[in-house]
Structures are given as C-alpha cells and as structure tokens.
Amino acid sequence: MRSFRFILFLQFVFLVSCGERRQLADEGNGVALSFKYATLLDVADFDGYRRVVVRNPWDSSSVLQTYVLVDRDSALPKDLPQGVVVRTPLRRSVVCAAVHCGLFDELGAYGAIAGVCDLKFINMKRVHDDVAAGRIVSLGDGLNPDVERLVELNPDALFVSPFENGAGGRTEKLGVPVVECAEYMERLPLGRAEWMCFYGMLLGCEERADSLFAEVESRYLQMRKLAGSADVKPSVVYGLKYGSVWYVPGGRSQTANLLADAGADYVFSDNLQEKTIPLSFETVFEKGGDADFWLFNYHQKKDKTCDELKSEHLAYSKFDAFGSDSIFGCNSSRKLYYEETPFHPDLLLDDLVKIFHRDLCEDNVLRYFDIVK
Numbered sequence: 001m002r003s004f005r006f007i008l009f010l011q012f013v014f015l016v017s018c019g020e021r022r023q024l025a026d027e028g029n030g031v032a033l034s035f036k037y038a039t040l041l042d043v044a045d046f047d048g049y050r051r052v053v054v055r056n057p058w059d060s061s062s063v064l065q066t067y068v069l070v071d072r073d074s075a076l077p078k079d080l081p082q083g084v085v086v087r088t089p090l091r092r093s094v095v096c097a098a099v100h101c102g103l104f105d106e107l108g109a110y111g112a113i114a115g116v117c118d119l120k121f122i123n124m125k126r127v128h129d130d131v132a133a134g135r136i137v138s139l140g141d142g143l144n145p146d147v148e149r150l151v152e153l154n155p156d157a158l159f160v161s162p163f164e165n166g167a168g169g170r171t172e173k174l175g176v177p178v179v180e181c182a183e184y185m186e187r188l189p190l191g192r193a194e195w196m197c198f199y200g201m202l203l204g205c206e207e208r209a210d211s212l213f214a215e216v217e218s219r220y221l222q223m224r225k226l227a228g229s230a231d232v233k234p235s236v237v238y239g240l241k242y243g244s245v246w247y248v249p250g251g252r253s254q255t256a257n258l259l260a261d262a263g264a265d266y267v268f269s270d271n272l273q274e275k276t277i278p279l280s281f282e283t284v285f286e287k288g289g290d291a292d293f294w295l296f297n298y299h300q301k302k303d304k305t306c307d308e309l310k311s312e313h314l315a316y317s318k319f320d321a322f323g324s325d326s327i328f329g330c331n332s333s334r335k336l337y338y339e340e341t342p343f344h345p346d347l348l349l350d351d352l353v354k355i356f357h358r359d360l361c362e363d364n365v366l367r368y369f370d371i372v373k
Contacts, residue, residue: 193220262352295328295369305372330369
C-alpha cells in the first residue's frame with residue numbers, strides 16, 4: 001500500500017513514472033534466458049547489453065516495462081532497443097519496500113541503498129541505524145516524500161511496486177529508471193522468489209542471487225514433498241474481517257498455492273481469482289466456519305488473544321477452530337514476515353507444514369506464526 005501511494009505521488013509530481021537459468025534459443029542476435037517459475041520476466045543477452053521485459057500482470061498481451069541493462073563501465077552500444085537504459089551495477093538506489101531492503105542485504109548489496117521511504121514500516125535495525133547516522137536518506141512517507149531530498153540524492157534507480165493502471169515507469173522528467181517490482185503479482189511463491197535473480201542482475205551479484213534462489217527452491221521442494229506424504233489434508237480458512245469486509249486470498253493466489261503445497265485444503269481453493277477477494281463475514285463463515293485451522297496476519301503492539309478476537313467480533317467465537325489451539329496469527333510488528341517471506345517462501349512453508357502436520361516434523365518451532373490463545 002505504501003509503495004502504491006509513493007507511485008501515485010511520483011505520477012503527480014514528476015509525470016513519470018535463476019535458481020539455475022538455462023539458455024534457450026537464439027533471439028535475433030541474442031540468447032534468451034528462461035526462468036523456472038517466474039512468468040512475468042523475459043530476459044535475453046545481446047552483444048553489449050541485456051534486455052529485460054517485464055510483462056503486464058493485468059494484461060498478458062502488453063508489456064509493463066522494458067529495461068536495457070548496460071555495464072556502467074562500458075560505452076553505450078549503438079542501436080540499443082527501445083526501453084529504459086539502466087547502468088549496472090546499481091550504486092545509489094531508493095528502495096520503497098522493506099522486503100527489498102532485506103533482499104539487498106542478503107545479496108551483499110546493502111551498500112546500494114541510498115534512500116528509503118516509509119521507514120516506520122521497515123523492521124531492519126541496520127536501516128534505522130544508518131538513517132540516524134546519515135548514511136541512508138529517509139524520504140519520509142511514501143505518499144508525501146521529501147522531493148528536494150530525493151532530487152539531491154540523485155539515485156540511479158527507484159524500486160517501486162506497480163499497480164494496475166499506474167504510472168508505468170514514465171521517467172522522462174525525473175530522469176531516473178523506475179524498477180517495476182511486480183514480483184508480488186506472480187501466482188507461484190517460487191515465481192515471486194525467482195525475481196531475486198533479476199535484482200541480482202541489476203545489483204551486480206547475479207551469481208549470488210542464482211545460488212540463493214537454488215537454496216530456497218531446494219528447501220521449498222523438500223518441505224512440499226514432506227507435506228505431500230501426509231495422510232490427511234486439514235481444512236483452513238485465512239484472514240480477518242476489517243470493517244464490513246473479510247478479504248480472503250483468491251484460490252489461485254500465492255497464499256492459496258502455499259497452503260496447497262503445505263498439504264492443506266484451503267476453503268476457497270475452488271475460486272479462480274489470483275487477487276484478494278472482498279467477502280461478507282457470512283460468506284466466509286459458511287465456507288470456513290468448520291475449518292480445522294484458522295490463520296491470519298496482523299500488525300499491532302501486543303499479540304492477539306481469543307478474548308480480543310471475540311471483543312472485535314463476537315461471531316468469531318462460532319468458528320470451530322476458536323479456543324482449540326488451532327488459530328495461528330502472525331504479528332508483523334515483531335516478526336519479519338513481510339521482509340523475509342516474499343523471497344523466502346521456503347521459510348513460510350516450513351511454518352505451515354509444522355502447523356498442519358506436526359507429526360511429520362522433527363520440531364514444531366515456528367518462525368512467523370504463534371498460537372492465538
């Protein structure tokens with residue numbers, strides 16, 4: 001949401017806007033590279049540059065943005081294709097989401113973070129320390145960033161999350177490449193994680209990114225195999241009611257795919273949507289009132305309790321899972337859920353398998369979720 005608002009502001013002010021990859025076939029004078037799981041990226045190597053096409057997640061027939069990656073120490077090749085030229089490796093970037101701060105750090109490219117937005121939503125102590133020491137510039141709220149400081153910073157890229165019908169990278173007046181971080185629109189958890197290989201290309205740590213993704217993939221597939229050996233697939237309902245609406249993950253969303261890979265029967269798995277769906281409490285209760293497990297994410301200072309849930313909405317107590325040690329919540333105010341899980345679905349899957357199939361796991365120590373009592 002914060003990155004979404006930041007892009008809105010840029011549009012208003014500036015009018016701008018793996019695992020192992022294998023060679024496929026010649027593409028003109030270049031060689032196309034493939035991704036195992038990511039469906040929104042097309043990459044091809046040419047003489048003197050690399051072309052990266054980001055597909056439009058909301059319209060498969062169109063392109064969201066095309067990037068032309070050129071080594072910053074090389075002269076620009078002649079007859080470059082149309083697209084946003086990015087000099088790599090990046091050295092001074094503005095990062096608008098906590099998850100990308102964490103990935104930069106894990107890839108050994110933390111030094112490429114020159115500025116951040118929405119510091120209060122970044123749980124990394126290192127970032128806060130560097131902002132306090134003046135090594136990283138805080139541009140304030142994503143909706144109203146400090147424009148003067150942004151211009152003074154003169155970053156070589158802005159990492160933002162695109163939104164449907166958004167600015168789409170129109171960077172002519174700003175003069176800074178906007179990296180459209182559309183990985184959150186990938187349907188498969190490993191597809192989203194595989195975007196780290198693209199970011200490795202930008203940051204000059206491609207080999208490290210490929211190696212890290214291979215590790216993530218291996219652990220994820222091992223946990224999926226373990227979950228697949230379970231005799232029972234417990235049912236699960238996901239989310240909480242906000243106001244008059246309960247937003248549930250679509251049946252083809254990343255969350256739904258994670259639950260399936262964890263050997264669970266998601267109560268809305270028959271839904272064909274990839275995005276979040278707004279439903280009434282009654283609709284959710286009808287489908288999930290008798291679910292074996294109830295999971296949700298939230299953000300507050302103190303961990304939720306069953307008494308708190310009941311005080312928020314009395315009908316919560318009617319769920320079969322209520323009061324049975326089968327409700328699990330992740331408090332993102334003290335867990336690095338949003339910082340880690342997008343590029344480490346293996347860690348999240350590990351939690352889910354331990355929740356749904358305790359008998360299959362050597363230990364039941366959870367990283368993100370806690371039992372709500």
